[in-house]
Each structure stands twice: as C-alpha cells, then as structure tokens.
Amino acid sequence: xxxxxxxxxxxxxxHEKMLGGxxxxxxxxxQKRDIERAFDGLIIPGGESTVQGKLLAELGLTEKIKALINxxxxxxxxxxxxxxxxxxxxxxxxxxxxxxxxxxxxxxYGRQLGSFSAAAGFGDMGEVPMTFIRAPYISGVGxxxxxxxxxGGRIVAAxxxxxxxxxxxxxxNDNKTVHSAxxxxxxxx
Amino acid sequence: MKNERFELNKNLAQMLKGGVIMDVTTPEQAKIxxxxxxxxxxxxxxxxxxxxxxxxxxxxxxPKMIKGIQNAxxxxxxxxxxxxxxxxxxxxxxxxxxYIDESEVLSPADDKYHIDKTAFRxxxxxxxxxxxxxxxxxxxxAAMIRTKGEPGTGDVVQAxxxxxxxQSEIRRFGSMSADELYEAxxxxxxxxxxxxxVHENKKLPVVNFAAGGVATPADAALMMQLGAEGVFxxxxxxxxxxxxxxxxxxxxxxxxxxxxxxxxELSEDLGEAMVGINEHEIELIMExxxx
Numbered sequence: 513x514x515x516x517x518x519x520x521x522x523x524x525x526x527h528e529k530m531l532g533g534x535x536x537x538x539x540x541x542x543q544k545r546d547i548e549r550a551f552d553g554l555i556i557p558g559g560e561s562t563v564q565g566k567l568l569a570e571l572g573l574t575e576k577i578k579a580l581i582n583x584x585x586x587x588x589x590x591x592x593x594x595x596x597x598x599x600x601x602x603x604x605x606x607x608x609x610x611x612x613x614x615x616x617x618x619x620x621y622g623r624q625l626g627s628f629s630a631a632a633g634f635g636d637m638g639e640v641p642m643t644f645i646r647a648p649y650i651s652g653v654g655x656x657x658x659x660x661x662x663x664g665g666r667i668v669a670a671x672x673x674x675x676x677x678x679x680x681x682x683x684x685n686d687n688k689t690v691h692s693a694x695x696x697x698x699x700x701x
Numbered sequence: 702m703k704n705e706r707f708e709l710n711k712n713l714a715q716m717l718k719g720g721v722i723m724d725v726t727t728p729e730q731a732k733i734x735x736x737x738x739x740x741x742x743x744x745x746x747x748x749x750x751x752x753x754x755x756x757x758x759x760x761x762x763x764p765k766m767i768k769g770i771q772n773a774x775x776x777x778x779x780x781x782x783x784x785x786x787x788x789x790x791x792x793x794x795x796x797x798x799x800y801i802d803e804s805e806v807l808s809p810a811d812d813k814y815h816i817d818k819t820a821f822r823x824x825x826x827x828x829x830x831x832x833x834x835x836x837x838x839x840x841x842x843a844a845m846i847r848t849k850g851e852p853g854t855g856d857v858v859q860a861x862x863x864x865x866x867x868q869s870e871i872r873r874f875g876s877m878s879a880d881e882l883y884e885a886x887x888x889x890x891x892x893x894x895x896x897x898x899v900h901e902n903k904k905l906p907v908v909n910f911a912a913g914g915v916a917t918p919a920d921a922a923l924m925m926q927l928g929a930e931g932v933f934x935x936x937x938x939x940x941x942x943x944x945x946x947x948x949x950x951x952x953x954x955x956x957x958x959x960x961x962x963x964x965x966e967l968s969e970d971l972g973e974a975m976v977g978i979n980e981h982e983i984e985l986i987m988e989x990x991x992x
Contacts, residue, residue: 625794629708
C-alpha cells in the first residue's frame, strides 16, 4: 500500500511518521512528475490553504488530483486539507479542489489565541484527542456526507465516499485511530 | 494548562513549515505577500534594511499599523518586540498577534534578560546563532527558532554560518554518550532535558526556520538544503525590483528546493535583487544582540 502525501507546504512530515508507524509506505508529492506513479491513497496535510492552493494550481496539480479523487482515489484532508477539498468556503471566495460536498468556515475559531485541544468521539471508533490550530469547521454538509465528529455543536470530521476530512490534526498526537480508519478506507477501495 | 498552550503554539509553527514568512510594512504589501504564497507575514514599520539605514532606536511597531495588516490578510500575522521588552510583548498579545518575534533586529530593551515567554499565551519565535542560544530560548518558552543571520543586508553568509553551526552541534549531540551529554549541557548552559531531547531526536524540540539575508530563490533553496524547515524573507522582497514575482519564486523554491531545473527556471527574469551590503561593510552587528 502506497500513500502519496502532498508536500507543498505544512505539516506533511508528521503524516509520514504516523503512517510509517502503521506500516504504510509513503512518498512526497511536490510537483507534477510525482503523481505520475501509481498510488493507493492521498493525504492533504495542514498548513496554509492559500499557499497550498496556489502551489497546486501553479505546479499544474489541481486538475490531475481532482480527476484522481473523482475517480475514487481515497483522500484524507486535515485542516487546510479540509478547506482544499470543500466545495464551498463561507468566508473565502476560493474553491481549490472542491470535490467534497461540504461548506467550511476558515479560521473559524479566530487567531492563534483561539487554538485549542479537545477530545471527542470519532465515528464509532471511540474518543480521540483533537488538536485545533487556527482551525476551520464544517458549517454544512450535502447528501451522502457522514458526520463523524462534533465538538461544541460544530462538525469537525466527516466522510463522503472516498473522502475523509478532519478540522483537527490527528497527526500531532500519538493516537492512531483516524489514520488507521483512513488506511481501512484505502484497503476497502 | 501552560503545557497545553506551549504544545498548541509549537503546533502552529509546524503548520508554517515548508513556507515563507515575509516582512511587510503596509496592508498593500501584506496582500501582495499573501497572494504570492506567504504562509505568514511579519508586520513591521520599517524593514531591517531601512532600520539599518535610519539608525537610532528601533521599537515595536504602532499597534494600529499591525491591526491594519491583520485586517488585510487571512494568514497568520507576526510582529516584533525588543529583546527583553515584556511590556511590548503584552501589548502584542493584547491585539491577538499570532506570533511574537523577540527580535535582535530592534534595539534590545534589556542587555541581560530575555522575556519569560512561559508567562504568555501567544507564541514566540526567537533568533539563534547556535544550539546553545536555541535551547536557552526554548527553555524561556520560545515555540519556534530561526537563525539570526544578519538582517537587512541581503547577504546570506551569516544565516548559512548559523545554520551550519546549529546542524553540526545537533549531529555532535546526537552521537554523544550519556556522560558526555551532562558536560555538553553544562558547557552550552542549557537544561539537561533539552540536551537529551536533541540527543534522542537529532533535531531541535521546535521548528527551525532560516532568517537573515535571504534574497533569491537560490538563497532559499540553499537554506532548505542545509536543514531549515522554512524561510523568513525580510528586506529581500520589497527592496527588490519586482516584489510579486520574486516573492512567488521564493515560495516555489522552498517547496522544490532540491530540483535544480525548477530553481533555474524560477531564478530567471526576477529583476534587480536588493543591492545588499556585505558583512565587512556593516557597522551594526545585530546578531550579537541577545545570547
């Protein structure tokens, strides 16, 4: 099983370590030629969505990755990754990949002083620790989107077919639940 | 609770990795930087090259000016306070800055003590020339480190020197035996537990960026290949002929820092780089501030 990790900007090394600990092979995607190989799943890490979105477009990756996701490639987006996958961002005119039928709010908890950690249920997989860094949340979901976690009445994790998103950063904790769930999605696809 | 805050603050720096943090002096420049792909901006009244030219005492920027920049962009906004000036830091915290740079670029307010950064909820980034300075700042509560370099010169030599020293000392710590580690911690005047962290993980406990004198995509790629996790660009962008183009090129150079073909393409037609002054021409050595 080979997982590509978008490594344009942000916390991609943390995902590599997490998946390495679960026995999955990973490689970094920094430009077009990196996605010409075959792979089984894609992670879009946290970072700044404006930076990653711009680099996706300028490095000629947006359309190719969109096609792969629409073709069923399992993808997992954390924080900025959630924003890149969202069909609509309430307080941002950009749509980047726009493959997932969710509406998100960017920097929804304010500046860094609004960053926080919590613990809440993740689907039926029990409680997981959650780190929110200048995080977004999901303010609306379309049909066929399964809500996996809510914190303080806000949706912070969801799944639609081959797409999994979290507003928090499971790659920053030791708990492997969310990454295991993603690898299960990859295996089942 | 304090520890949790430190973790969250360290985590924000992790999200900035692989990115470029740009100095900006106006909301317009901040928008240009954001559009060019900056992962954060540093709001300040004068960029280091102009601070150098103006001389005199250089202080924290006007909060109104910083707020103007906060309102202009959606990416994190950082601002500088003077070394040891905890009241300036309190003010920056009050306006909810995302990161405070306790910076040698400004005139130091205290020639002995740095700010006790553990007393704050907002994160701090501090400059360092070697492993000892880095670990002392982290012990005081810094959640991110950058090389000092020599700001406002457009000369990358000091940033290279500081990054090389830091990486070499990290490698040295990594291969020490337990008994050697006690002595090394003592020599560097750093807490033993931080020395152990470096020994075990072969890296700093927080994110480490390059700063000071970065002016071209090649400079940025050089610093990344030397082990920086991201790059600060101060005077290099808005003191150059074509800030938009140069900023965007540096952003791409940091992502693909090992691809020489792409770097060659990015380095074309950038217009005039900042003129710069070399280390033998400068009278004010900012890197000496705060040890």
